[in-house]
Amino acid sequence: MHSLLIVHHSSAAADSGRDEAGPARLLGGCGYLIESAGTREEAFDRVGATDAAVLALPLTEMNGWADLLMSRKTVPVLWWCTSATADLSVSACEDDVRIDGILSPSMQPSEMHWILHFSARRCYERAQWAKEREKLLARLEERKWIDMAKGILSKTKNISESEAYDVLRKQAMNERKRMVDVATSIVKVYQLLHEPS
Numbered sequence: 001m002h003s004l005l006i007v008h009h010s011s012a013a014a015d016s017g018r019d020e021a022g023p024a025r026l027l028g029g030c031g032y033l034i035e036s037a038g039t040r041e042e043a044f045d046r047v048g049a050t051d052a053a054v055l056a057l058p059l060t061e062m063n064g065w066a067d068l069l070m071s072r073k074t075v076p077v078l079w080w081c082t083s084a085t086a087d088l089s090v091s092a093c094e095d096d097v098r099i100d101g102i103l104s105p106s107m108q109p110s111e112m113h114w115i116l117h118f119s120a121r122r123c124y125e126r127a128q129w130a131k132e133r134e135k136l137l138a139r140l141e142e143r144k145w146i147d148m149a150k151g152i153l154s155k156t157k158n159i160s161e162s163e164a165y166d167v168l169r170k171q172a173m174n175e176r177k178r179m180v181d182v183a184t185s186i187v188k189v190y191q192l193l194h195e196p197s
Helices: 010-018 023-029 040-049 059-072 090-094 109-157 161-175 179-194
Strands: 003-007 033-037 052-055 077-080 101-103
Touching (some): 003 023, 003 040, 077 109
């Protein structure tokens, strides 16, 4: 990880230049290349060239910004936690905030390095879990179509569900299609023929 995008409110840009403990100054001093963004458009454009995003924003704004950045590129999103960004009640911590790590001005350079390292790992694991979840949901949806088609074949041909499954499998092989495609066709034709006119 070499380059970081620091996101702050555009009104805070002037203040962050004077702030000795600002994220750009501290992280830049740790050897990271720093990009800065004060608007959503700047953040969206600049995140493509960076390895992680550090949001120096209130906790309640994390999800909106994380969604914006992740719509452009999968990057670790870290929260820059200071008295200015953490002046909320404890109830804000109960929200489902999508961040991969927390940085603060009181951390030593080695601590910042390890937090960035672990947050990158967490980010990519989360992305992998999301892909796995999509695959599982797709398989469940396919299973529903196959089960409905088995039920239709069992009922119309007066055969068992295991025999209906074999019929589906053979038909898919004969047509050189996926079993779910054959099942979907059967269900849709059955629904078309049996819907009230």
